[in-house]
Structures are given as C-alpha cells and as structure tokens.
Amino acid sequence: MSKIEIRNHPKFFNVFISGPKGKLKLYTRNLDKGNRFYGEKLVLYKGIEYREWDPYRSKLAALLLERPISNFLSEDINCLYLGASSGTTVSHLSDIAKSGVIYSVEFAERSIRQLIQNTSRRKNIIPILDDARYPQNYAKSIFSSIDLIYQDVSQPNQAEIALTNCNYYLKENGLLIIAIKSQSIDSIQKSEVVYAQEKKVLEKAGYNILESINIHKYAANHIVLIVKRK
Ligand SMILES: C[S@@+](CC[C@H](N)C(=O)[O-])C[C@H]1O[C@@H](n2cnc3c(N)ncnc32)[C@H](O)[C@@H]1O
Structure with a gap:
C-alpha cells in the first residue's frame, strides 16, 4: 500500500x-x-x-480518461456486459454500481470460471456462460431492466450483436457503449472505414451515435461508441 x-x-x-x-x-x-x-x-x-x-487493461477506463460528455455511471445502474472475459472491467463496474447488478455474459468457459472464482464475494455480479449472439438464451438470468449495455466482444459483426441485445434488454432511455476493434472486423481495411461501416449499421437501425471516442492511446485500433435509441 x-x-x-x-x-x-x-x-x-x-x-x-x-x-x-x-x-x-x-x-x-x-x-x-x-x-x-x-x-x-x-x-x-x-x-x-x-x-x-488500468486503462491499458480496461477500455472503459480508457474511455473515462478521454473525457466523454455523456455521464452513464450511477450507484444503482443495471448493466448487461457482453464479453466479460475474466472480469477485469466487470470488477470495477461492480465497485461503482454498489446497488445495481452487472449481468456478465461470456462464452469462453475458462474465462468465466476465472470470473466466478474472482467474484464469489461480490454480490452484484451475475456471471452468465452464454453466447452474446443469442440473447434469448439468457433471458431467465436477467431479472431487472437494463440501463446500460456494454459490449466488448471483438467479433466481426459487433454492431449486429449489440443491436440484438438492445432489442431484447435495453430500456427505453438506456445507453449502449460499444468498444470496436477494427482489426477484428476487417484486418485489411483502414480502421476509419471499418468504424464508419459499424456506425452506419447502428444508425440504420434507428440509433444515434452520441459520441465516438478514439482510445488508440491505450488500445490499438479501438474506438468506443456511446449510442442511444432515436
Ligand atoms: C476483449 S475481451 C473482453 C475484455 C473485457 N471486456 C475486460 O475489459 O475485462 C473479449 C471477450 O469477449 C468474449 N466473446 C467474444 N465473442 C463472444 C460472444 N459471442 N459471446 C460471449 N462472449 C464473447 C471473448 O471470449 C473474450 O473473453
């Protein structure tokens, strides 16, 4: 200390x-x-x-250091976290949302095992071993309305996965925060082109990109979008 x-x-x-x-x-x-x-x-x-x-280990920390305008954290926030891995960022959200719940979806067994071991003393994390592409599968594990969907899955169809989950779970005025890694979507195209494509998918589905924040300083080829339904 x-x-x-x-x-x-x-x-x-x-x-x-x-x-x-x-x-x-x-x-x-x-x-x-x-x-x-x-x-x-x-x-x-x-x-x-x-x-x-650590902003080099957590894109949410990197986002906060880049000073977004939107304010999306509160003590009672209920968050659906897609791509929880072993829970680095989830653990900080758990510290923040003392009276909320962090529903933490992860499909890799090894990672979720670690998440469960690490979070057994924390009462506001619900680990969910499932595939974020199929949100209907985990409906029984989610028992409150969702204020924030946070997605960090590094998948080629990230925007689509986010939208399917928003349609299922995000409350009317809720926010989506999505960390986009251009290399996971298209390793040949320029990052800016890939980001524009993903934004288009979200906008076409009726969502507003409130903020688009470059976090390259902390995570190569990543931006974070803060998104709201129109
Ligand atoms: C970049 S890591 C997430 C790191 C984590 N967000 C953090 O900050 O601590 C991406 C994670 O998403 C998971 N993932 C990828 N596709 C997924 C899917 N379709 N459903 C659930 N988890 C997925 C991977 O197994 C991996 O653990």
Missing part, C-alpha cells in the same frame, strides 16, 4: 482520481477489501481501500 492522495472524479459517480491533469490515475473503491482482482495496485487513503483502474 502506498500513500497517494485520492479525490472524487469531478464527473463520474464512485470513480476516483489521483495525480495532476493530463497524468490522472483512476480508481474505484474496493468492494472486496484486501483482495486484488487482476494484480492491480491497492491504495489506502483515509481508511478507505481503492483499486487502481
């Missing part, structure tokens, strides 16, 4: 920062005291334990 001064993020609820502007570090308050999730640094400040949130 090191001595670092932690303060509230000026915008995002339950997100904390340290350091000067331009060199900010992000943190969340550790719901599972004393335990690390992915080798992240633990910081004790004024009797509270925080976990450093």
Whole structure:
C-alpha cells in the first residue's frame, strides 16, 4: 500500500482520481477489501481501500480518461456486459454500481470460471456462460431492466450483436457503449472505414451515435461508441 492522495472524479459517480491533469490515475473503491482482482495496485487513503483502474487493461477506463460528455455511471445502474472475459472491467463496474447488478455474459468457459472464482464475494455480479449472439438464451438470468449495455466482444459483426441485445434488454432511455476493434472486423481495411461501416449499421437501425471516442492511446485500433435509441 502506498500513500497517494485520492479525490472524487469531478464527473463520474464512485470513480476516483489521483495525480495532476493530463497524468490522472483512476480508481474505484474496493468492494472486496484486501483482495486484488487482476494484480492491480491497492491504495489506502483515509481508511478507505481503492483499486487502481488500468486503462491499458480496461477500455472503459480508457474511455473515462478521454473525457466523454455523456455521464452513464450511477450507484444503482443495471448493466448487461457482453464479453466479460475474466472480469477485469466487470470488477470495477461492480465497485461503482454498489446497488445495481452487472449481468456478465461470456462464452469462453475458462474465462468465466476465472470470473466466478474472482467474484464469489461480490454480490452484484451475475456471471452468465452464454453466447452474446443469442440473447434469448439468457433471458431467465436477467431479472431487472437494463440501463446500460456494454459490449466488448471483438467479433466481426459487433454492431449486429449489440443491436440484438438492445432489442431484447435495453430500456427505453438506456445507453449502449460499444468498444470496436477494427482489426477484428476487417484486418485489411483502414480502421476509419471499418468504424464508419459499424456506425452506419447502428444508425440504420434507428440509433444515434452520441459520441465516438478514439482510445488508440491505450488500445490499438479501438474506438468506443456511446449510442442511444432515436
Ligand atoms: C476483449 S475481451 C473482453 C475484455 C473485457 N471486456 C475486460 O475489459 O475485462 C473479449 C471477450 O469477449 C468474449 N466473446 C467474444 N465473442 C463472444 C460472444 N459471442 N459471446 C460471449 N462472449 C464473447 C471473448 O471470449 C473474450 O473473453
């Protein structure tokens, strides 16, 4: 544990920062005291334990550091997370949404096993071993309306997968956040062309791209879109 001064993020609820502007570090308050999730640094400040949130490991952290206009985090947010992997980003969402639920869909057995082991002491994560392409399959595991769908699946038809899930689960004024890796969609085309194609799919289906944020600094060939139904 090191001595670092932690303060509230000026915008995002339950997100904390340290350091000067331009060199900010992000943190969340550790719901599972004393335990690390992915080798992240633990910081004790004024009797509270925080976990450093690594933007090179989590595209959501990268997005926050790129200062989006939209504000989408709250203590009671219910989130459908597609592509949970072993739960790096899910664990920080779990710290933030203390009275919400993070429904965490992942189809790789090995990853979800790790997710379950790591999150057994966290009450607001529901791991779902399933394929995000077939949202009807996990309807029985989802028992609240969904405020936010967060998708990070690195699949060729990412926008379509996101839309199918939105049609099933996203509430009227809910938001979709989608991390798009151009290389997973088309490794030959220029990234900008691939991003434009995916945006077109979303817009054609009646969604507005509120923000398109380049996170290349932290994750090569990635943008993050913040999307809302028209
Ligand atoms: C880039 S990783 C996600 C990292 C994670 N979002 C994080 O920040 O901790 C992508 C994950 O999506 C999963 N995935 C890919 N296609 C999927 C699908 N159709 N259904 C469910 N999971 C999928 C992969 O197995 C992989 O674990």
